[in-house]
Amino acid sequence: MKIKVLMVCLGNICRSPTAQGVFQAELLKxxxxxxxxxxxxxxxxxxxxxxPDARSQAHAKRRGYDFDLSALSARQIQTQDFHEFDYILAMDQHNFDELQAIQPSGSRATLDLFLRFAPDAEKREVPDPYYGGDAGFEEVLDLVERASLGLINHLRSTDLRSAAL
Incomplete structure (x- = not known):
């Protein structure tokens, strides 16, 4: 059975699709x-x-990611997501608080901040680059790359321990 991870931000057009794409690329690698x-x-x-935002797509491509962010389509989190996903990871505290407020009792999902998996990062939250310039999108990629590797290491030491790795 696959472990399922859901990346969550506010509008699902910058941070969370970038996190999805980077994490998926690292899983493939x-x-x-x-x-x-x-x-x-x-x-x-x-x-x-x-x-996803065209700037997110462009920066990911310049960084060398060959996944097609344009194939993704923004969606809003649904109640069933809390029962279908093992991990629901928020990009910032505001979205984490929103997720906690709507999480149904008895759901299986573990809620957390994505950057908890990048303990050496200077930040606790992935900042929203939407109203900023190029540097914001590059920072998102830097943080998401670190957290993606940290999450994979976490999964290897916990959920995937019994799998043949």
Missing amino acids: QNLSHLVGVDSAGTAAWHVGKA
């Missing part, structure tokens, strides 16, 4: 995509159905 699945969502419905 480490030959773990058959054991771990990843998706993304937003706590707000503002951009439902839209592709």
